[in-house]
Amino acid sequence: MQTVEIMEKTFDSESNDIALYLAMSRKAEYEGHPEIASYLLNVAMDEARHAAEFATLLGKVKDTRTNLVNMLASEVKAEKDKGKAAKIAFAEGHDEAFQFFEKSMHDERRHKEGIKKVLSKLGKGLNQQ
Numbered sequence: 001m002q003t004v005e006i007m008e009k010t011f012d013s014e015s016n017d018i019a020l021y022l023a024m025s026r027k028a029e030y031e032g033h034p035e036i037a038s039y040l041l042n043v044a045m046d047e048a049r050h051a052a053e054f055a056t057l058l059g060k061v062k063d064t065r066t067n068l069v070n071m072l073a074s075e076v077k078a079e080k081d082k083g084k085a086a087k088i089a090f091a092e093g094h095d096e097a098f099q100f101f102e103k104s105m106h107d108e109r110r111h112k113e114g115i116k117k118v119l120s121k122l123g124k125g126l127n128q129q
Contacts, residue, residue: 007054014050015051028040072115082104085101086098
């Protein structure tokens with residue numbers, strides 16, 4: 001299906017644009033251009049909405065419990081991957097990359113724990129499916 005392939009590529013492109021435009025917004029803010037930073041942030045949010053719609057159209061969004069279980073698996077993997085990447089960056093002497101991998105690894109761990117809490121609430125009967 002050509003349409004599905006195009007939607008997958010568009011989803012990937014929109015998703016990458018979000019991160020890039022957020023980084024550009026932060027840089028503009030740092031350089032003292034708050035209006036430009038705000039504009040770039042708005043563009044990033046538009047791209048996020050586009051990506052979210054394509055995710056839905058592509059069937060990537062399921063019921064809440066399934067979404068959370070899938071997210072948990074992704075966060076567990078991301079935490080491990082970032083831990084490995086931190087070790088490699090450290091061994092290669094890339095201090096900034098090492099520090100950021102370490103920080104983001106801790107963020108992934110925090111996400112993982114938050115998802116577990118939300119899942120436990122679902123397990124206690126809230127919107128259980």
